[in-house]
Amino acid sequence: MEWVKGGKVCVTGAAGFLASWLVKRLLLSGYHVIGTVRDPANEKKLAHLWRLDGAKERLKLVRADLLEEGSFDDAIMGCQGVFHTASPTEILGPAVKGTLNVLGSCKKNPSLRRVVLTSSSSTVRARDDFDYKIPLDESSWSSLELCETLRVWYALAKTQAEKAAWEFCNENKIDLVTVLPAFVIGPSLPPDLCSTASDVLALLKGETEQFQWHGRMGYVHIDDVALCHILVYEHEGASGRYLCSSTVIDNDELVSILSARYPSLPVPKGFAKLDRPYYEFNTSKITSLGFKFRPIEEMKVEMEGVKGKVCVTGASGFLASWLVKRLLLCGYHVIGTVRDPANEKKVAHLWRLEGANERLKLVRADLLEEGSFDDAIMGCQGVFHTASPVMKSSFHPKACSSV
Numbered sequence: 001m002e003w004v005k006g007g008k009v010c011v012t013g014a015a016g017f018l019a020s021w022l023v024k025r026l027l028l029s030g031y032h033v034i035g036t037v038r039d040p041a042n043e044k045k046l047a048h049l050w051r052l053d054g055a056k057e058r059l060k061l062v063r064a065d066l067l068e069e070g071s072f073d074d075a076i077m078g079c080q081g082v083f084h085t086a087s088p089t090e091i092l093g094p095a096v097k098g099t100l101n102v103l104g105s106c107k108k109n110p111s112l113r114r115v116v117l118t119s120s121s122s123t124v125r126a127r128d129d130f131d132y133k134i135p136l137d138e139s140s141w142s143s144l145e146l147c148e149t150l151r152v153w154y155a156l157a158k159t160q161a162e163k164a165a166w167e168f169c170n171e172n173k174i175d176l177v178t179v180l181p182a183f184v185i186g187p188s189l190p191p192d193l194c195s196t197a198s199d200v201l202a203l204l205k206g207e208t209e210q211f212q213w214h215g216r217m218g219y220v221h222i223d224d225v226a227l228c229h230i231l232v233y234e235h236e237g238a239s240g241r242y243l244c245s246s247t248v249i250d251n252d253e254l255v256s257i258l259s260a261r262y263p264s265l266p267v268p269k270g271f272a273k274l275d276r277p278y279y280e281f282n283t284s285k286i287t288s289l290g291f292k293f294r295p296i297e298e299m300k301v302e303m304e305g306v307k308g309k310v311c312v313t314g315a316s317g318f319l320a321s322w323l324v325k326r327l328l329l330c331g332y333h334v335i336g337t338v339r340d341p342a343n344e345k346k347v348a349h350l351w352r353l354e355g356a357n358e359r360l361k362l363v364r365a366d367l368l369e370e371g372s373f374d375d376a377i378m379g380c381q382g383v384f385h386t387a388s389p390v391m392k393s394s395f396h397p398k399a400c401s402s403v
C-alpha cells in the first residue's frame with residue numbers, strides 16, 4: 001500500500017488532555033478524524049473538540065469503551081492509522097486489557113497502515129541497574145519487579161501494556177510505533193484539568209506532595225507531544241519506540257525556574273532529597289527524524305494560563321470583547337457571560353481570539369434574572385462587570401448620559 005499523508009485516522013480517548021491536542025494537530029494537517037469517547041452526548045466534555053478548526057467538516061465522535069470487547073471495531077474499521085492514547089482510570093489490569101482490545105479491532109481492519117501507541121517515559125526509567133553516566137534511551141525497559149516493590153502502579157501498568165502491545169503486534173504483523181512522553185505540560189483544551197496539569201497547579205499554589213514523589217523528571221510541551229505522534233505516523237521509516245522529552249531536571253531546578261518566573265506565587269522553595277538514581281534521556285532517535293523540542297524556558301510561558309480565573313459579564317460586547325482579548329493574551333482563564341451562548345454569529349469573534357480555545361468558556365447569564373451569574377462567578381478570583389441592560393430607546397435622556 002502506498003504511504004501517503006492524510007486520510008482517515010482514529011484517536012482513542014479523543015477528549016483527553018493529550019488526545020485533544022493530537023486531534024487539533026491532525027485536523028490542522030487535513031486528516032479526517034474518528035475520535036472515540038465514552039459518552040458522545042456529554043456536550044460539556046466535548047465542546048472544546050467541536051470548536052477546533054476543521055472539526056465540523058472532518059471530526060466524528062463515536063462511543064467506545066476500553067473494557068468492552070469489540071467496542072472499537074466500528075471506529076477503527078476503514079482507518080489507515082490508529083492513535084491509541086486512551087488510558088483507563090483503574091490502571092492495573094485494565095491497561096493491558098484495554099490496549100489488547102483496541103489492537104484486536106486494528107487486526108480486523110484491512111485498511112490499517114500503522115498504529116501509534118501512547119506509552120510513557122516511565123516505561124524506561126523505573127530501574128536501578130543502569131550506568132547513570134549513560135543517558136537512557138529506547139532500549140531501556142523499566143523493571144516490573146522494582147515497580148511492584150516501590151508500588152509505582154502507573155509505571156508498572158504502562159510497561160505491561162506496552163510490552164503486551166509489542167507482543168500482539170509482532171505476532172499479528174501490525175505496524176506499531178510507540179511514543180514515550182515525559183511529564184506533559186502546556187495549556188489544557190478540555191475543561192477539566194488532567195492529573196499532570198493539576199499537579200503543576202498544586203505546585204504553583206505551594207503544595208509539594210505530588211512533586212516530592214515525582215522527583216527528577218523529563219518535561220515536554222503538549223504541542224510537541226502531538227507533533228511527535230504525527231511525525232512517527234507519517235514517517236515511513238519510523239519504527240519501534242520513541243522517547244519524547246525536552247529536558248530532564250530535578251524538582252528543585254523546576255521550582256527555581258518557576259519562582260523566578262512567578263515571584264508573586266507561593267512556589268515551594270525546595271524538596272526533601274530522594275534516594276533515586278540520577279538519569280538523563282537520549283532523545284536522538286526522534287531528533288534524527290528532524291524533530292526539535294521546545295526548551296523548558298518556552299514551556300513556562302504557556303504556564304501563564306495559571307494566572308487565574310476571571311469572569312467578564314456581557315463578554316460579547318464592544319468593550320468586553322477587547323477586555324477578553326487582552327485577558328486571554330495575559331494568560332487568564334476567562335469565563336464570559338452572554339445571554340445566548342448558542343448564538344454563533346454573535347460570539348464567533350470571541351472564539352477566534354488567541355487562547356480562546358484553551359482558556360475561554362462562555363456561559364449563559366442575564367442581568368434581569370436573579371442568581372443568574374452565580375455559576376459563572378463561583379470560583380473566579382476577579383470579576384469584570386461590563387454588562388449593561390440595553391436601552392429601549394436611544395432618545396431616552398439616560399441613554400446619552402450613560403456613554
Ligand SMILES: NC(=O)c1ccc[n+]([C@@H]2O[C@H](COP(=O)([O-])OP(=O)(O)OC[C@H]3O[C@@H](n4cnc5c(N)ncnc54)[C@H](OP(=O)(O)O)[C@@H]3O)[C@@H](O)[C@H]2O)c1
Nearest residue numbers: 013016017018038065066086087088120181183184194196
Ligand atoms: N499527561 C502526561 O503527562 C502523560 C505523560 C506520559 C504519557 N501519558 C499518556 O498519555 C495518554 C493520555 O493521557 P492524558 O494525560 O491525556 O490523560 P486524560 O486527560 O485523563 O485522558 C485519558 C483518556 O482516556 C479515556 N478513558 C479512560 N478510561 C477509558 C475507558 N474505560 N474506555 C475508553 N476510554 C477511556 C478518557 O476518556 P473519557 O473522555 O471517555 O473519560 C480520557 O479521554 C495516556 O495513555 C497516558 O498514560 C500522559
